[in-house]
């Protein structure tokens with residue numbers, strides 16, 4: 293079974309970012325009316341993630357998230373879709389959901405161009421979003437996200 297694709301409503305935007313870190317194709321319904329969310333979800337075969345009971349009932353595929361806490365929302369998604377990756381995969385842009393592409397390090401890149409020069413010099417993998425230009429690399433931020441995901445995954449076994 294292919295991994296589910298999601299459409300996160302405006303109330304669960306932080307959850308959408310984590311799902312993108314995990315490589316899940318997750319659109320964010322910022323500024324969309326409910327009818328539009330339902331229509332796009334159906335057209336693109338996406339599961340609507342929402343805290344809105346009426347919207348959840350209206351969508352063909354949906355997961356109603358009852359908690360306001362990010363961790364509880366994540367656990368609810370992970371329980372409903374146990375095959376989702378629980379790691380940082382560097383395959384989706386967390387800003388715009390674009391598919392990330394591996395980028396060759398440019399050793400001539402000037403310091404301060406966004407990526408720490410030490411990363412470039414060490415030849416560590418870099419990734420770029422072709423849609424918005426945002427770049428990603430393994431660093432302190434991804435280490436924090438990995439820690440958070442590991443802690444949340446621990447909740448699943450309880």
Ligand SMILES: [Zn+2]
Nearest residue numbers: 385388421424
């Ligand atoms: Zn992007």
